[in-house]
Amino acid sequence: AQKITQTQPGMFVQEKEAVTLDCTYDTSDQSYGLFWYKQPSSGEMIFLIYQGSYDEQNATEGRYSLNFQKARKSANLVISASQLGDSAMYFCAMREYRSNDYKLSFGAGTTVTVRA
Amino acid sequence: DSGVTQTPKHLITATGQRVTLRCSPRSGDLSVYWYQQSLDQGLQFLIQYYNGEERAKGNILERFSAQQFPDLHSELNLSSLELGDSALYFCASSPPGTGNTIYFGEGSWLTVV
Numbered sequence: 001a002q003k004i005t006q007t008q009p010g011m012f013v014q015e016k017e018a019v020t021l022d023c024t025y026d027t028s029d030q031s032y033g034l035f036w037y038k039q040p041s042s043g044e045m046i047f048l049i050y051q052g053s054y055d056e057q058n059a060t061e062g063r064y065s066l067n068f069q070k071a072r073k074s075a076n077l078v079i080s081a082s083q084l085g086d087s088a089m090y091f092c093a094m095r096e097y098r099s100n101d102y103k104l105s106f107g108a109g110t111t112v113t114v115r116a
Numbered sequence: 117d118s119g120v121t122q123t124p125k126h127l128i129t130a131t132g133q134r135v136t137l138r139c140s141p142r143s144g145d146l147s148v149y150w151y152q153q154s155l156d157q158g159l160q161f162l163i164q165y166y167n168g169e170e171r172a173k174g175n176i177l178e179r180f181s182a183q184q185f186p187d188l189h190s191e192l193n194l195s196s197l198e199l200g201d202s203a204l205y206f207c208a209s210s211p212p213g214t215g216n217t218i219y220f221g222e223g224s225w226l227t228v229v
Contacts, residue, residue: 046220099172
């Protein structure tokens with residue numbers, strides 16, 4: 001079964017506007033972590049933000065915030081005040097801590113294009 | 117700069133050949149993960165090493181192998197290469213424990229012709 005689902009293959013957003021990228025996850029673990037990564041066209045994977053399953057507050061990192069709704073198993077990324085440099089592929093990923101390996105499982109990604 | 121170093125950045129090789137991709141993890145990180153990213157398969161977990169020992173195995177082909185050395189750097193060996201092995205190969209590293217940090221290298225672009 002797919003652990004991470006990102007239903008939006010591509011999105012367009014106007015510069016300076018906010019955009020929300022959807023991510024739902026599937027796990028029976030109580031302890032897990034959710035990550036968002038950015039992959040620009042150059043290919044590198046850039047870590048953006050992390051949310052632990054026991055964190056009560058939504059994570060924020062600069063213009064990035066994570067809207068964590070545990071009961072719905074949802075971990076949406078919000079990018080505020082979009083910039084042209086935000087155009088990239090964005091991946092949601094999960095790490096389950098019950099297993100001993102802590103590897104990341106990734107979604108299919110969402111391509112964001114910021115328009116001037 | 118994530119602190120994870122991968123070499124080479126780009127590699128073009130012929131079918132049937134063998135290549136070795138190298139990864140140096142962040143200082144202090146004991147875990148190394150290898151991922152393959154292709155257009156049709158997305159990001160696939162291949163294998164993980166922790167302090168020199170294999171910890172988890174994912175969708176890694178038998179033609180592929182990896183190891184982690186005492187200095188914690190890791191190598192991914194790909195042999196009998198096929199056109200379908202063309203992909204971006206990532207190494208990532210993380211420190212011990214259930215922390216919130218897992219950083220990726222810039223990746224190695226492999227093209228098999």
